[in-house]
Amino acid sequence: MEKIKMPAFMEHGHWKMFCPVCKNRIFIDPVTDTAVCSYCYPSMNAMAFKPIEGGLLEQVPHVRLREKTRKQAEQDGCLYSAEYPAERVQIEAVMRERPTAQNMNWYYEGHPYMLANGMEKQTVEDLIAENEGNGVSMKDFVLPALNVDPNLDPDGDVVVKRKA
Ligand SMILES: [Zn+2]
16 A cells, blocks of 8 residues: 655654644654654553562563554555655754754644745755754855765765664
8 A cells, every 4th residue: 555645744753744634743753754643543652560570560662562563554555655855864964963852843845834824945055054053063064965875975975773
């Protein structure tokens, strides 16, 4: 089944999309570049107890239930594919210069945040200017090329191993 594509935006350092069904903001899995809505599929957040030393229990992600839920969502046509901006790698590189995740935000043109603030497209140059305006030194910053694989850092080291 062809996956529904949703535009990606960065909020607090995470790539997110809007769920096309319930309109909530949902996290994009950076390994598969897909998302399942945890509001539509609450079991995506399922936790389990794992016995630890001293007879205690520790809460851990319920990996099997989450995987089962993900498969169900895929069967339902609710596994969504992320549509990143062409400047994804450049945006990420500029954001990594910011000291706190809270300030790592980028929205596509027409995103409700942009509309609410009367803003037009935010370019990579705008983001660099924002950094400089907020005291982040961009002196030694090297902007990666547009065609760099997003799962490599600018030096060519593998950051995330992508599934086929
Ligand atoms: Zn939803």
